[in-house]
Amino acid sequence: MPVIAIDGPSGAGKSSVSKxxxxxxxxxxxxxxxxxxxxxxxxxxxxxxxxxxxxxxxVKSNLNFNLSASDPKLIANYPLEQESKTDISExxxxxxxxxxxxxxxAMPEVRxxxxxLQRNFIEKSNAQFGGAVVEGRDIGTTVWPDAELKIYxxxxxxxxxxxxxxxxxELSDVSASSVADSLAKRDAIDSMRAASPLRxxxxxxxxxxxxxxLEETIQALWNLIEERKING
Ligand code: DC
Numbered sequence: 742m743p744v745i746a747i748d749g750p751s752g753a754g755k756s757s758v759s760k761x762x763x764x765x766x767x768x769x770x771x772x773x774x775x776x777x778x779x780x781x782x783x784x785x786x787x788x789x790x791x792x793x794x795x796x797x798x799x800v801k802s803n804l805n806f807n808l809s810a811s812d813p814k815l816i817a818n819y820p821l822e823q824e825s826k827t828d829i830s831e832x833x834x835x836x837x838x839x840x841x842x843x844x845x846x847a848m849p850e851v852r853x854x855x856x857x858l859q860r861n862f863i864e865k866s867n868a869q870f871g872g873a874v875v876e877g878r879d880i881g882t883t884v885w886p887d888a889e890l891k892i893y894x895x896x897x898x899x900x901x902x903x904x905x906x907x908x909x910x911e912l913s914d915v916s917a918s919s920v921a922d923s924l925a926k927r928d929a930i931d932s933m934r935a936a937s938p939l940r941x942x943x944x945x946x947x948x949x950x951x952x953x954x955l956e957e958t959i960q961a962l963w964n965l966i967e968e969r970k971i972n973g
Pocket of ligand 1: 927
């Protein structure tokens with residue numbers, strides 16, 4: 742049951758690469774950033790900011806990620822009292838959430854609950870699809886240290902900002918320099934927090950995608966999978 746952990750800073754292309762690899766291997770896909778974004782959305786909706794209250798809300802709302810690489814969806818039972826299933830896959834990408842998520846993901850209480858949830862999703866993916874491709878910041882270091890392959894996917898901040906700006910420009914008018922500033926800020930908070938920070942570990946393979954396009958990055962990673970006979 743291979744688990745492939747893909748960590749790295751914002752905008753390095755983790756999502757597109759992880760989905761591509763999951764589709765190629767026929768494995769499930771878990772976007773752990775979506776769970777942190779979902780928790781942030783819940784907290785803002787409910788107007789709670791005390792860490793234990795946010796953690797409690799996360800548990801009660803039963804965040805559910807469907808593990809699909811072709812059509813990933815995040816569903817929350819919110820509002821709580823109505824037992825409703827709300828599809829929050831789109832809304833968690835909004836700038837309001839992007840700007841607030843680092844603060845909520847720095848809360849150890851929130852990380853504690855999401856750690857359990859992430860491990861459950863990986864077990865479910867292994868049972869259902871015979872493996873999982875998991876993207877985040879601390880997958881290889883904390884969430885699944887026994888992963889068969891641990892990748893640190895990175896790129897220069899300018900390359901990451903250009904990519905992110907191209908995605909965002911469909912939605913709004915933003916300059917590359919303001920995108921670079923916000924990426925750098927988020928990386929700094931994600932790397933400096935006390936609880937499970939973004940960091941490179943010795944057993945990770947660093948893949949620098951500054952000069953690679955998406956197909957080339959997927960191929961580079963696939964070569965590693967084949968070399969190590971991870972795909973059976
Ligand atoms: O990958 P993303 O941009 O959607 O992630 C959103 C935020 O969630 C990111 O700023 C840091 C946090 N995160 C985290 O702390 N740990 C993870 N495993 C995944 C994401």
